[in-house]
Amino acid sequence: MGEVKPTELIVICFMLLHGxxxxxxxxxxxxxxxxxxLESSLLPEKRVRPVKSFSDPLNVTISITVVGILGVDEKAQTLTTVLWEVLEWKIEGLSWDEKECGTTRVSLPREMLWTPDVIISEFMEEDKSPGTPYVYLNNTGHVFDDKPKRVVSSCQLGIYxxxxxxxxxxLTFGAYLHFASDIRMIQGYSAAMxxxxxxxxxxxxxxxxxxxxxxxxTTLTIDVGSYSEIKYHIILKRRPTLYVVNLLxxxxxxxxxxxxxxxLPPHSVDRASFKMTLILGYTVFLLIMNDLLPVTGEQTPLINVFFSLTLALMVAxxxxTVFITNIQFSSSQYxxxxxxxxxLVLxxxxxxxxLKPKKPSNKVTVNLSSSNTEPAVNSSITSISVQNISSNAKLQEAPPAAPPDPGLVELRKLSRDLTAIRCQVDKHSQGNSSSQDWLxxxxxxxxxLFCLYIVFISASFITIICIWAFNNSIGA
Structure with a gap:
C-alpha cells in the first residue's frame, strides 16, 4: 500500500468529524x-431527524397554492379551502452518482423516509383529502413532498x-412537536408568485x-420553547351580485x-289597508330570504339594520295613517x-x-234665536232681525186686543230657521278651530314622515354605492 499523505489524512479526519x-x-x-x-441507508435512520447532530436545525421549505375556495361559514367562523402543499428538506449525508445509479430522482414510499410533522394551526376538522403515498428524492439528498389538502380552518369573519x-x-404552518431549534420553517415561493x-x-x-x-x-414563543412558523394571509372578496339582485x-x-x-289621499282612499298589505308582503319577503343572511353572535350586518329600519318605517x-284617518273623521270630538x-308641530x-299653517277664518256666524243685541255680519239677516224687533215693539205698544200680524210671525220664524241652517252649514263645512288644528x-x-322616508332611502342608496365602490377598488 502506498503511503498516505498528511493532507489526505487531514481531509479524511475532517470529513469524519463532520459526519x-x-x-x-x-x-x-x-x-x-x-x-x-437506499434501503440499506435510509431504513435504519428514518426514525430520527436527518441531520449531522442533534443541535443542528432542519430547514423545511414550504410553498402552497390555493386551488379552490369551497365556502365560508359565518356562523361557525370557518373557511374551507383546497391547497397544494409542497414541503422540501434535505437528508444530510445522502447522495449518489447519476451515472452509477442511473437517475437523478426517484419516488419512494413515505414509510421509507422521515417526514416533518408540519400542520396548520387553524385546523378545525380532519383532513379528508386523498392521500399521496409517494415522495420524490433527488440524488443530492433533497426530498420533495407535494400533496393536496382540504383545509377547514378557523377564521375571524367580519360581516358588518x-x-x-x-x-x-x-393559515399558519409549523411543526406540531419540534421546536425552532429542531425544525426551522423557510418560505418557498414569494407572495406574488x-x-x-x-x-x-x-x-x-x-x-x-x-x-x-x-x-x-414568525416565531411562536411559549413557556417550554419557541416554534418556527410561516403565516399565509389569504384575502377574499365576496361577489355581491346574488345578494343585490335577491335582497337589496x-x-x-x-x-x-x-x-x-x-x-294617496287618506280621506278618500283606504291608505291603511294598502300599507298593511305592504308590511305583510315585506315580512314574507324577509322570512323567505332569511337563509341568505349571515348569522353571527358578534356583529350585526349593516344590511340587517337596513331591513329593520325599513320595516320600522313601514310600521310607523x-x-x-291610522292617526290621520282618525283625525279626519273624529277631530270634532277632540x-x-x-x-x-x-x-312643537304647528x-x-x-x-x-x-308647510305654512292655515290662517284662522274671520267669518262670524250670528245666532238671533236667543238675543237681539249680538253683532250682525250678514246684512240681509241683520235687516230682517231689525224689522222683527221693530214689529215686536209696535206690538207691545199696541192695545192688547189687537191680534199680531200673521206675516210678521211667519217672517220671524223663517229668520230663525235660516240662521240655524246657516250655522249648521258653516260648522259642517269649516269646522271649529280645534278641528282645524288637529287636521x-x-x-x-x-x-x-314622507321627508324622513326620502332621507332614509337617499342615505341607504349612497351608503350601498360607496361600500360597493370601495369593495370593487380592493379587488382592482
Missing part, C-alpha cells in the same frame, strides 16, 4: 440496485359590510374571489312603493290642541317641512 458519509454505491444503474442501496365584505384569513399561480389554477368561480396573498415568517333590489322596490303611497307610516303640541315641525297636526306629521 460526512460516502455516496451510495449502486451495483448497476438499475432501479433495483438503487432501491437496495355584508354582502360587500372582504375577509382576511390566516403564490398569488399568480393560485389564480391560474383556481378551480372554483363561486361566491368568493381570491384578492391577495401575503406571507410572513326587491327591498328597495317595496320601500319605494310605500314612499309613493303617501300621495301605518300608525301615522278638545283643543295642547300648547306644547301646537308649538310652529317648528311645520316650518321644518316647509293641521296630521298634515304636518304626514309630511314629516
Amino acid at each position: 460526512f458519509v460516502a455516496a451510495l454505491n449502486c451495483t448497476s444503474p438499475t432501479p433495483k440496485a438503487l432501491l437496495h442501496a 359590510t355584508f354582502p360587500f365584505d372582504v375577509q382576511n384569513c390566516t 403564490t398569488l399568480e399561480e393560485s389564480k391560474e389554477v383556481m378551480q372554483t368561480k363561486g361566491e368568493w374571489e381570491l384578492v391577495d396573498i401575503t406571507v410572513g415568517q 333590489i326587491p327591498s328597495c322596490f317595496l320601500v319605494t312603493l310605500d314612499l309613493f303611497s303617501f300621495m 307610516s301605518l300608525l301615522e 278638545g283643543t290642541v295642547p300648547p306644547w303640541l301646537r308649538v 310652529r317648528y315641525l311645520a316650518f321644518l317641512v316647509c 293641521m297636526v296630521g298634515v304636518v306629521i304626514d309630511r314629516l
